[in-house]
Amino acid sequence: MEPKAKKARILSSDVKAPKLVKVATCNLNQWAMDFKGNLHRIKESIKEAKAQGCTFRTGPELEITGYTCEDWFLENDTFLHSWSSMADILRSKITDGILCDIGMAVMHRNVPYNCRVWVVNSKIVGIRPKIYLANDGNYREMRWFTPWYIDPSKAGFGELEEYFLPREIGEITGQSKVPFGIFAVSTKDTCLATETCEELFTPDAPHIKLSLDGVEIIANGSGSHHQLRKLDKRIDLVRGATSKSGGVYLYANVKGGDGGRLYYDGCCMVWSNGKLLAQGTQFGMLDEIEVVVATVNLNDVRSMRSNFIARSYQASSTPTVPRVEVDFSCGHPEPLSISESQPIQPYICGPMEEIAYGPSAWLWDYLRRSGQRGYFLPLSGGADSSSTAALVGIMCQRVFQELTEGTERSKAMTLAEIRKVTRRPFYTPPSWQDLCGKIFVTCYMASEHSGSETRTRAKNLAQQIGANHTSIAIRPMTDAIVKVFQQCNFEGTKIDRSKVKSDAVWNASGTEDIALQNIQARSRMVMAYFMSQLMPWATDQAMEGDAGPGWGSLLVLGSANVDEALRGYYTKYDCSAADINPIGGINKRDLKAFLIWASKERGIGELERVANAVPTAELRPDKIEDGKKVEEQSDEKDMGMSYDELGDLGHLRKVEKCGPLSTFLKLRQLWAHKTADWTGPQDNNKAITPSIRVKVQPKTFDEKVAQKVKDFFFYNAINRHKMTTLTPSYHAENYSPDDNRFDLRPFLFPATFDAQFEAIDAVVKACQG
Numbered sequence: 001m002e003p004k005a006k007k008a009r010i011l012s013s014d015v016k017a018p019k020l021v022k023v024a025t026c027n028l029n030q031w032a033m034d035f036k037g038n039l040h041r042i043k044e045s046i047k048e049a050k051a052q053g054c055t056f057r058t059g060p061e062l063e064i065t066g067y068t069c070e071d072w073f074l075e076n077d078t079f080l081h082s083w084s085s086m087a088d089i090l091r092s093k094i095t096d097g098i099l100c101d102i103g104m105a106v107m108h109r110n111v112p113y114n115c116r117v118w119v120v121n122s123k124i125v126g127i128r129p130k131i132y133l134a135n136d137g138n139y140r141e142m143r144w145f146t147p148w149y150i151d152p153s154k155a156g157f158g159e160l161e162e163y164f165l166p167r168e169i170g171e172i173t174g175q176s177k178v179p180f181g182i183f184a185v186s187t188k189d190t191c192l193a194t195e196t197c198e199e200l201f202t203p204d205a206p207h208i209k210l211s212l213d214g215v216e217i218i219a220n221g222s223g224s225h226h227q228l229r230k231l232d233k234r235i236d237l238v239r240g241a242t243s244k245s246g247g248v249y250l251y252a253n254v255k256g257g258d259g260g261r262l263y264y265d266g267c268c269m270v271w272s273n274g275k276l277l278a279q280g281t282q283f284g285m286l287d288e289i290e291v292v293v294a295t296v297n298l299n300d301v302r303s304m305r306s307n308f309i310a311r312s313y314q315a316s317s318t319p320t321v322p323r324v325e326v327d328f329s330c331g332h333p334e335p336l337s338i339s340e341s342q343p344i345q346p347y348i349c350g351p352m353e354e355i356a357y358g359p360s361a362w363l364w365d366y367l368r369r370s371g372q373r374g375y376f377l378p379l380s381g382g383a384d385s386s387s388t389a390a391l392v393g394i395m396c397q398r399v400f401q402e403l404t405e406g407t408e409r410s411k412a413m414t415l416a417e418i419r420k421v422t423r424r425p426f427y428t429p430p431s432w433q434d435l436c437g438k439i440f441v442t443c444y445m446a447s448e449h450s451g452s453e454t455r456t457r458a459k460n461l462a463q464q465i466g467a468n469h470t471s472i473a474i475r476p477m478t479d480a481i482v483k484v485f486q487q488c489n490f491e492g493t494k495i496d497r498s499k500v501k502s503d504a505v506w507n508a509s510g511t512e513d514i515a516l517q518n519i520q521a522r523s524r525m526v527m528a529y530f531m532s533q534l535m536p537w538a539t540d541q542a543m544e545g546d547a548g549p550g551w552g553s554l555l556v557l558g559s560a561n562v563d564e565a566l567r568g569y570y571t572k573y574d575c576s577a578a579d580i581n582p583i584g585g586i587n588k589r590d591l592k593a594f595l596i597w598a599s600k601e602r603g604i605g606e607l608e609r610v611a612n613a614v615p616t617a618e619l620r621p622d623k624i625e626d627g628k629k630v631e632e633q634s635d636e637k638d639m640g641m642s643y644d645e646l647g648d649l650g651h652l653r654k655v656e657k658c659g660p661l662s663t664f665l666k667l668r669q670l671w672a673h674k675t676a677d678w679t680g681p682q683d684n685n686k687a688i689t690p691s692i693r694v695k696v697q698p699k700t701f702d703e704k705v706a707q708k709v710k711d712f713f714f715y716n717a718i719n720r721h722k723m724t725t726l727t728p729s730y731h732a733e734n735y736s737p738d739d740n741r742f743d744l745r746p747f748l749f750p751a752t753f754d755a756q757f758e759a760i761d762a763v764v765k766a767c768q769g
Contacts, residue, residue, distance in 0.1 A: 019298035020335040024049035024057040027266035029256030029288035032066035048291040058101040058219035067223035068258040073144035126179040134198040156319030157182035186323040197222040211245040212318035226265035243274025246304035257365035270294035275343040283357035287410035294341040352597035359582035360395040373552030374439030376532035381454030386610040388559040393465030400432035433466025444471040461606040477523040521574030555579040558727040563646040568719020584729020588643035640692030654735035660756040717751035
């Protein structure tokens with residue numbers, strides 16, 4: 001009997017073999033200062049990458065500490081704990097057989113740097129500091145870190161320095177020092193390097209020189225936040241990093257709420273020669289660990305580069321980046337046993353999906369990590385509070401979906417989180433509505449001016465999502481406050497008691513109207529916090545095996561949108577004053593579209609009815625003449641501008657950095673079609689709304705535009721102080737007035753804008769000839 005023929009094998013070391021490398025990138029839901037949790041997620045991602053046969057793994061920016069540590073980066077302890085986490089990784093031998101690029105804060109020569117630490121076979125290869133720091137918009141990296149200095153008079157990235165490792169690390173690795181600076185890692189079969197987040201966005205990005213110098217695989221560990229309609233820009237940049245000069249590009253990101261206003265939206269990717277080979281989810285499921293793997297063919301990279309003659313000419317004279325050699329091979333040992341990844345089309349969520357899935361995931365991260373018992377929402381039946389309620393409902397839908405359809409790891413984690421939040425050690429929700437009923441309480445807080453329509457909408461919406469719904473009347477509270485004021489004793493002689501408006505009535509003066517409206521709004525805030533502390537006891541009925549009613553407080557949700565915040569159209573310390581606000585960075589136009597979308601796509605039908613209603617605060621009586629209603633309170637009428645106008649004004653002010661004059665000049669073109677006379681909200685698309693600041697309305701188009709610009713900047717100025725107390729909100733819109741970190745301005749400045757408005761008047765006069 002003849003012996004069976006052996007199957008032919010081609011090893012990666014064979015020159016004829018395809019040069020296939022399995023690489024891994026990931027989305028990790030890291031949390032600022034959660035060293036143990038972050039370490040667990042990093043190690044799990046490395047284990048998963050190894051299990052899938054990968055020889056290279058990259059992760060998010062500052063993944064060991066969490067990206068949003070902010071002023072904790074000013075504390076030396078943060079750096080010490082980071083090295084302790086790295087020691088655990090090295091000691092565990094988890095990097096044996098896989099080259100890892102790990103994000104970490106490192107102190108070098110008493111200077112703090114945002115770094116990438118390269119590790120393989122339980123040894124540190126080198127430490128690469130970030131060159132260009134994110135220091136605009138939401139980012140303040142230069143407050144905590146120093147950019148790595150590169151002498152502009154010299155070509156390339158400069159020489160490497162020596163970093164002396166902490167003794168604990170040296171005892172594990174047997175090393176005393178490692179290279180520190182900008183370098184490429186040379187393995188036996190390829191060359192790899194990294195850039196970090198913001199560096200991708202810069203005009204002269206490091207990947208350009210790295211690619212020209214022969215680096216074939218470039219990794220980007222990022223901490224990039226979600227913003228509506230932003231992902232396509234990120235995808236275009238990553239595509240562009242390899243479409244011109246070839247190469248493999250791995251993008252990793254944080255995915256989740258890192259403890260602040262930002263939500264990091266994942267979407268890790270692997271690209272090769274301008275083609276997408278693998279993409280993680282932008283929101284997807286709620287698993288804290290998502291590893292994305294691709295098999296790349298380095299021969300394709302070499303072929304594309306060598307056949308691009310102009311690129312080769314530039315590469316022949318490009319400065320050389322220092323190499324750090326490692327005795328390691330990235331290529332698959334048996335390349336014929338695997339298949340290379342094929343190109344796919346990028347998936348980009350639509351704006352409504354972004355609104356549904358970003359804030360809802362942010363709400364879940366905040367709730368489960370806060371240690372609180374659930375959420376409480378004053379639900380008015382209007383668009384804003386209904387949007388917030390819908391997001392809590394969608395959150396419960398997604399948590400229940402994770403529990404039933406997620407990975408085994410994620411199912412176990414989600415069930416444990418549900419039981420921790422509900423304080424029920426044996427609870428498994430049978431439906432998403434049942435879960436909603438355990439963690440969400442809503443309350444319709446009726447004023448004497450509230451209508452049956454809003455009451456019905458609030459009740460129906462709460463019923464559809466499964467929330468525990470309540471209703472109260474706030475008039476006894478407001479009447480009591482007025483009565484206390486009427487009994488005020490004036491101890492001095494300088495106050496004329498007869499002139500004090502202690503008997504304030506509606507429609508007598510604007511001052512009285514505003515005071516009476518504000519007292520209602522503020523009463524709702526007080527009652528919301530009172531109920532949030534006591535309602536868990538009423539909603540928790542003992543279940544079999546449970547000890548009885550739970551404990552803990554509910555987090556109060558706010559529901560003011562970005563346009564109203566920008567205009568200052570809300571009462572300071574009213575029910576917009578809350579613990580967190582999931583819609584505070586979303587404009588009214590998008591919210592209305594979201595309500596219609598969610599009514600159809602998420603099965604919450606009452607939302608369409610809400611979307612079609614006229615926005616109103618219901619804080620003052622309707623005007624009646626001859627027994628007939630002649631005017632109903634309307635938000636747009638009270639503000640003196642439409643939500644569409646507010647969106648345009650806010651965008652020009654913040655995004656395009658326009659002052660009053662530049663705003664006027666741009667709006668003359670943007671609103672050129674709005675030449676009709678305004679008679680009501682139905683004319684918003686073809687006419688400019690009337691001013692509420694002047695008795696004689698402007699006549700010409702330019703005069704109307706000028707007056708609207710003046711009105712906007714005036715109200716923004718006099719209400720700027722309110723923005724110092726804005727509830728922490730999910731950042732979604734790039735013209736947010738968030739005073740804490742995004743829109744930094746004084747809270748007292750001249751509201752008259754004398755010079756600016758005079759300049760506008762001069763242009764208007766010149767246009768009139």
